[in-house]
Amino acid sequence: MVKKAVLPVAGLGTRFLPATKASPKEMLPIIDKPLIQYAVEEAIKAGIEEFLFITGKHKRAIEDHFDKAYELEERLKSAGKYELLEKINCFENHNFVFIRQKEPKGLGDAILCAKSFVKDEPFVVILSDDLIDPEYPVLKEMLQIYEEKKAPVIALEEVPVSEISRYGIVSGKEIDGFYVIDDLVEKPEPEDAPSNLAIIGRYILTPKIFKHLESVKPGKSGEIQLTDALKTLLEETEIYGFIIKGKRYDAGEKLGYLKTIVEFALKDPEISSQFIAFLKEKLSTF
Template sequence: MIKKAVLPVAGLGTRFLPATKASPKEMLPILDKPLIQYAVEEAVKVGIEEFLFITGKHKRAIEDHFDKAYELEERLKRAGKYDLLEKINCFENLNIAYIRQKEPKGLGDAILCAKPFVKDEAFVVILSDDLIDPDHSVLHEMIKIYEEKKAPVIALEAVPLEEVSRYGIVSGKKIDGYYIVDNLIEKPEPAHAPSNLAIIGRYILTPQIFKYLDSLQPGRGGEIQLTDALKVLLDETVIYGYIIEGKRYDAGEKLGYLKTIVEFALKDTEISYQFVSFLKDKFSNL
């Protein structure tokens, strides 16, 4: 069974500057939890036990978030706020490690940093920018495909053709509810895209990927692209694509981030009623 997850969090977060100048983008809150916590919770639900964060400079807040906070815990105990105490201690039994990516050279380079942690096991990669509705376990379905096929699996979503230049794009043949991938291109222009099937930030990879990442030349944007390594990997193994079920929230850019907050607020039983009333008042004055 897959027990390890790699979470690349070394990006500069330039779309959210100046907020991310000294604070990680992954710590931006969606209501009362940061983006990175949703990613970890998603992995825990499918039995992941070991986590590796690929970090960079100014990312200490992530380590602190998953560490003990003795002074805060004591204050909560004295105040009798045991519900909050339980919330901040929910990850204390996880095995978490951190490796620093020396410079931001792309997602492929970040994954390569995980080689000593992964060793000879298959592993999950989660990009916290892509927040998937917690009611739908995309990773669970992807793991089922991996357990049957013993080959890499990537999450896919159909996107508008005018947006394909923002994603890694694949083409393939659909069989039995999933795709057998036959081509991958990183951020193509719409006229050159093989389809509108975009790679979403969930991967199940095997150690084979490191061989290709290690020898890969920089691609789009001068970075080591995971999509490019997967394309070469096709010569060695089959890669499967799973069309995600449930809603995917793109919290990696401002408008998507705001939409995510609104949708999660509307589903929150504590504040949804008051929030809807607030929105109605705002819209009535437009």
């Protein structure tokens, strides 16, 4: 069983400056919950018990978020706000470990930092920028493929040609609802891409990935890319791709983040009716 998850959160978050100058991008809220919490909750629903956060400078707020808050808890108890108390104590039965990536050298380097934590076990990697509908059990579906194949599984989504250069792109043969991958390319130009199947921020990996991360050469930006290491990993094991069926929200850039907030607000039973009325009023003035 896969019980460990790695969450790389050391990125600089430059798209959200100045908000992310001293506050982690992963702590940006979607309504009343930060991005990183959605990722953790998704993993818990899939049976994950241990979490490793690969952090960096100015990321201490993430560690504090998953820690106890004794004074706040006592105030909530004395005020009789037990529902809120339960919400902030929902991670007590899970283990959280934090390792600092010394410098931002890419996703591959961040995952390499997890080697001592992972040891000889398979593990999940979650990128919290890619927020997937909480009602859709994407990790559970990917884990079913892993349990059958005992090989790496990566989440995929078809993207418009205009967006291909933003993603790692794969090609492969579709069999029984998933892909047997035969090539991976990091952020190709559309004319050079093997397909429009983009890698989304969900991976199930095995410890074999580490020796490939250690030997892969840095890319043009000087970063170690996970996609490049997966490409060489193909030489010794099959890699499977799974096209996600639920909606993915790209909360890693401004417009996508705003769209995510709107869609989640429209589904929130506490505020949806008032929010819809507000939107109708605003739109009528344009």
